[in-house]
Amino acid sequence: MRGNRPVKKVIIKIISKRREFDERLTDLIGNLLESESMYGKRQRDFTFKDAIEEIVGDTDTEFLEKLTESFEDSQAIEVITEGFIMEDNDGNIEIEYDENDSEDSNGTIVRIIFNRNEPGLVSVVREGDINTMLSFESGKRHKSVYNTPYMPFELSINTIEVKNTVLTDGRLFLNYLIEIKGLSCDRCTIDFEITQP
Secondary structure, X not given: OEOOEOEEEEEEEEEEEEEEOOHHHHXXXXXXXXXXXXXXXXXXXXOHXXXXXXXXXXXXXXXXHHHHHHHHOOOOEEEEEEEEEEEOOOOEEEEEEEOOOOOOOOOOEEEEEEEOOEEXXXXXXXXXXXXXXXXXXXXXXXXXXXXXXXXXXXXXXEEEEEEEEHHHHOEEEEEXXXXXXXXXXXXXXXXXXXXXX
């Protein structure tokens, strides 16, 4: 028990991809995701390709293919670690794991948090050398602060897609754009697979 919550030990497989994009394109996609014209499309699965097609139209297929393929060709990083899953009486689910177990690591703890009644809103909290709380919600932009030992950075998360079926088959997929003002603009995906040992 952690804080009077039943705890289950789990194995977490994490597959992540990241690709830097032009900041102007990221701004366009972020604005598009927030626009009322996309309201109907957000009710179904809305992909990065959908966003690009809305911006460039379906006539510029060469540009569209270049953008989507360059991400698909990005190298995936796979990590397998042990963690814990907990649920409180209000239906709040928390998955916790140590981000890296290397000898030079100061032990960054990651917590994935959502409510069973609202699985489409997911928060990821990192505590360690770098501290931040990121919120993911399909079709929404959330701002956050990335606190490093040197200085804090403001960042925005433009979520393209959240697929959260942790409670049925142990899967969580996050597809998003992350903007760190003045530093980088990246498209990222993280695929979590959570199983019992």
